[in-house]
Amino acid sequence: MSTPPKQGEFYQRDRRWHPPALSQDYKTSVTRSPQFPLISLENTASEITGPAFGHNDINATDNDLLSNFAQPGESPIGERIIVHGRVLDENARPVPNTLVEIWQANASGRYRHKKDTYLSALDPNFGGCGRTLTDENGCYHFRTVKPGAYPWRNWVNDWRPAHIHVSVFGTGFAQRLITQLYFEGDPLIARCPIVNTIPDPEAVEMLIARLDMNATIPLDTIAYRFDIVLRGRRSTLFENRLEGN
Amino acid sequence: MPQRLDYLKETPSQTAGPYVHIGLAPGAAGFQIYDQELGWEIAGPGAKGERIRVEGVVVDGTGSPVKDVLLEAWQANAEGIYAHPEHPGDVEEGFRGWGRVITDFETGEWGFETVKPGPVLGRGGQMMAPHINLWIVARGINVGLNTRLYFEDEGEANAADPVLNVIEWERRRSTLIAGRSERGGKPVYRFDIRLQGEGETVFFDI
Numbered sequence: 001m002s003t004p005p006k007q008g009e010f011y012q013r014d015r016r017w018h019p020p021a022l023s024q025d026y027k028t029s030v031t032r033s034p035q036f037p038l039i040s041l042e043n044t045a046s047e048i049t050g051p052a053f054g055h056n057d058i059n060a061t062d063n064d065l066l067s068n069f070a071q072p073g074e075s076p077i078g079e080r081i082i083v084h085g086r087v088l089d090e091n092a093r094p095v096p097n098t099l100v101e102i103w104q105a106n107a108s109g110r111y112r113h114k115k116d117t118y119l120s121a122l123d124p125n126f127g128g129c130g131r132t133l134t135d136e137n138g139c140y141h142f143r144t145v146k147p148g149a150y151p152w153r154n155w156v157n158d159w160r161p162a163h164i165h166v167s168v169f170g171t172g173f174a175q176r177l178i179t180q181l182y183f184e185g186d187p188l189i190a191r192c193p194i195v196n197t198i199p200d201p202e203a204v205e206m207l208i209a210r211l212d213m214n215a216t217i218p219l220d221t222i223a224y225r226f227d228i229v230l231r232g233r234r235s236t237l238f239e240n241r242l243e244g245n
Numbered sequence: 246m247p248q249r250l251d252y253l254k255e256t257p258s259q260t261a262g263p264y265v266h267i268g269l270a271p272g273a274a275g276f277q278i279y280d281q282e283l284g285w286e287i288a289g290p291g292a293k294g295e296r297i298r299v300e301g302v303v304v305d306g307t308g309s310p311v312k313d314v315l316l317e318a319w320q321a322n323a324e325g326i327y328a329h330p331e332h333p334g335d336v337e338e339g340f341r342g343w344g345r346v347i348t349d350f351e352t353g354e355w356g357f358e359t360v361k362p363g364p365v366l367g368r369g370g371q372m373m374a375p376h377i378n379l380w381i382v383a384r385g386i387n388v389g390l391n392t393r394l395y396f397e398d399e400g401e402a403n404a405a406d407p408v409l410n411v412i413e414w415e416r417r418r419s420t421l422i423a424g425r426s427e428r429g430g431k432p433v434y435r436f437d438i439r440l441q442g443e444g445e446t447v448f449f450d451i
Contacts, residue, residue, distance in 0.1 A: 012450075013255065015388075015450070018255075028384050028385030029386070030306070033386075034441055034448050035441055038448050038450035039412055039447055040449070042368060045366065046321075046373070046378050051329075051342065051343030068278060089253075090253045090255060092251070092252075112267060112274065127271070129271055165265070173378055176380050177255075177389075178265075178382055179258055180262075197260075204257075207256070207259070229253045231255055232252065
């Protein structure tokens with residue numbers, strides 16, 4: 001195995017860019033947010049390393065939500081979409097061979113989860129989860145249906161914008177990230193208390209997938225582009241304290 | 246033209262929401278879709294070391310168990326080596342060091358089987374006491390919470406641990422120490438996580 005270039009800590013996470021733990025308007029956060037400040041750690045091996053996944057862990061078809069739960073010859077109801085993009089780090093370098101997992105409601109806003117009691121219907125041909133590994137250029141793609149908006153008990157008339165949950169690993173446990181993808185032009189985005197936990201409008205823009213006509217398959221599937229950025233790492237220019245020497 | 250720093254910004258976090266199981270533990274959501282779910286085996290049968298069980302509950306600011314949490318564990322093997330190409334040394338076949346568990350929908354209890362990790366070399370040549378890194382996501386948690394589980398029966402190593410010693414408030418350090426007991430002759434470590442209020446668990450910005 002070749003030795004990777006010596007790299008140091010991850011860049012500090014910008015906690016003013018991410019949502020704060022406590023956001024009154026997202027009610028569940030009120031009792032689930034720590035009151036003490038986080039204790040800042042300098043990275044050690046525990047944070048720099050993280051799990052690796054390979055092609056033995058998943059099936060090549062796990063990224064196709066149009067077929068991974070459908071009966072043979074059947075297809076889910078809804079707008080057929082491709083969601084694709086790249087996973088990069090803050091240095092704009094691709095993150096290859098990393099696990100990307102997604103989950104979502106069906107086209108009517110209903111989740112296949114025993115706790116979801118929303119009265120819109122389940123789709124017998126739609127499960128709602130997928131996973132894939134990025135390729136050597138950090139690229140990933142999924143095929144799915146566009147999820148519907150759905151109501152939730154926060155304020156009495158709150159509706160989530162259409163969204164896909166996204167989970168990404170990177171190479172170190174410190175890069176672990178879960179987020180949500182929204183769709184360009186959705187009027188519910190600006191009204192959502194969960195979206196609005198993010199203080200900076202530019203940060204919200206990073207979560208809005210763009211319609212990508214160039215990646216659309218004519219007469220078949222429309223496409224959205226969603227790039228994901230994970231924390232970058234310092235080059236160890238003058239010191240190498242991580243290794244302990 | 247001014248000089249520019251052309252770094253990208255990290256994608257902002259959002260809560261995992263109430264239905265995180267669909268994506269990351271579909272069996273628990275009530276359906277079978279993947280040939281294998283990930284994260285159910287941290288240390289395969291070939292892993293050396295003491296076999297332990299780790300369990301607990303996550304409680305919110307009202308003291309109520311949180312029943313929709315997903316936890317991930319990341320740990321070194323019994324020799325203190327992480328299953329990662331940048332960490333010097335090799336791990337046993339079948340030792341992954343990573344696991345994923347959910348809390349029970351009725352009781353909020355979570356637990357996993359693993360091996361007790363060994364001490365890991367920390368910064369500046371200092372040894373870190375044996376620990377398991379934990380990452381917690383759930384509805385109401387906007388950014389995943391990082392914490393560390395240390396072991397009660399490693400008193401000497403814990404006292405010298407450089408990370409525990411970063412915590413200025415000594416009485417808060419005990420929130421990271423899992424208590425040891427035996428059940429059916431097998432060691433069980435109890436690690437309850439308090440998100441807020443009395444006895445709030447220490448969370449780290451890593």
